[in-house]
């Protein structure tokens with residue numbers, strides 16, 4: 001088995017820089033939703049010691065002082081770049097498992113050992129040439145080892161972003177460099193107990209003889225990690241999602257809807273239906289889009305409003321998605337039209353078990369419990385027995401987005417202009 005983990009370096013910042021070659025060698029940061037805090041930094045921003053997750057308002061002066069380029073999150077751009085990255089990867093490997101917006105596992109078992117390095121450089125060069133995205137590639141016989149290889153490829157510039165841990169001697173050397181809290185899948189709270197057993201790095205975990213003790217501390221995932229560190233592949237590369245990749249709820253209205261209040265209700269209802277389907281297939285979604293359009297066969301006065309939003313962590317909370325959908329509606333609604341077709345869709349759907357982003361832990365246990373209860377009651381007593389208040393009245397909020405870059409790749413009005 002040969003697995004490669006492809007991970008884009010400073011993904012959000014790299015997407016911004018891809019369209020702004022003029023700032024390629026300058027510090028760049030990207031802010032979270034509502035321009036809240038720093039969520040991505042390129043290498044020059046890291047060199048200025050700008051901390052990840054730091055509130056923007058506290059650091060604004062410092063950023064100005066050092067001429068740091070600041071961007072609001074432009075999720076439409078990032079999602080589109082991620083899709084493009086995945087389609088190139090599908091060209092380079094038979095199986096591609098999209099793991100997060102900027103990471104994918106690919107199966108390279110068909111590539112002869114001697115050709116692995118060349119093939120990896122080819123993938124890296126192609127992603128840079130076609131998308132201007134810099135990636136690190138970690139190659140190994142298991143997923144856990146490929147994560148470690150990728151970590152080293154990022155950390156040590158002399159690797160040029162590619163580390164191959166196929167060889168067992170190299171595995172020994174590499175694992176000794178990895179503190180246990182850096183191992184994929186090991187929760188940070190567990191390090192102390194492992195330290196008490198004398199385990200401080202990945203090599204010591206791999207070679208720890210008392211596997212029962214490991215099982216006691218780390219349970220089943222820990223046992224799997226230990227096997228994978230030994231080079232036995234247990235976690236397979238799977239083409240992402242046996243479940244549906246997108247879910248949509250839509251309807252045509254006769255007569256057409258003209259007022260915003262009715263549109264809000266319709267959109268809240270469709271969102272509710274879509275998110276229910278999502279929970280039913282035990283998934284979470286990261287993206288949501290809303291589309292409203294007039295009858296396209298009547299050419300007198302036609303309009304189509306469309307916008308999408310990408311969350312920082314996947315969710316299956318109806319309330320959150322209704323808020324987002326109504327916020328999108330507020331942006332795309334134009335008065336004076338007869339809206340005929342309304343659609344709400346979910347995209348970037350992950351199995352509920354997908355590991356969540358460190359900084360954005362996703363739905364709280366409370367939210368999960370509430371949604372579960374709601375589904376249960378609605379199943380028992382009929383649809384919409386319990387529903388969000390937005391289905392009859394709608395709250396509105398506005399997103400702060402002061403530094404958003406153009407939607408270069410998804411919006412014709414914002415496409416890049418080249419002067420010749």
Ligand SMILES: [Mg+2]
Nearest residue numbers: 007008009102
């Ligand atoms: Mg990354």
